[in-house]
Amino acid sequence: MAGSLEAATTVKVVETQGDKVKILVPAWRKEKGFGRVLYEDFGMNITSAVLEKDAAEDASLFTEGERKEDKMTGLSWRQVDAALWVRKGAFLPSREALWSYAGETYNRGCSVCHGQPDTAHFDANTWPAMFAGMVGFTNMNAETQALVLKYLQMHSSDFVGTH
Secondary structure, eight states: OOEEEOTTOOOEEEEEETTEEEEEEEEEEESSTTOOEEEEETTEEEEEEEEOHHHHTOGGGEEEEEEEEOTTTOOEEEEEEEEEEEETTOOOSOSHHHHHHHHHHHHHHTSSSSOOOOGGGSOTTTHHHHHHHHHTTSOOOHHHHHHHHHHHHHTSGGGTTOO
């Protein structure tokens, strides 16, 4: 196993063999350390995939692109396309159904105690801490929590007008 792909991660299917498909995951990763976590966008801690150490160190799985330094942290990030094999049938043609479910869950679960903030009220890197402080008062399971958090991050002030 190469690792785990997070819900609502954009992928491109490039090859099919039997019950498996080869996908490309467009991502960014920090160059410091093993680069095990693949992120949705530069400088934003929106997880797309978490790789096992061996996969993260396998240069044949990656096509590298642009390199940028995050001025806030001083860390160097690299744009990559990760080529991974996964089981067929685990993908939707678009994220809209997931976003709809996550939005409804956020509205329903996060309005019990107070009026929930608009998704664009916080930026993508602020949402994890804000959500962590509130999610304990809901009955969301771990998978739903991860999806709702990604929804909040992808609809944050960093992405206003892009959805």
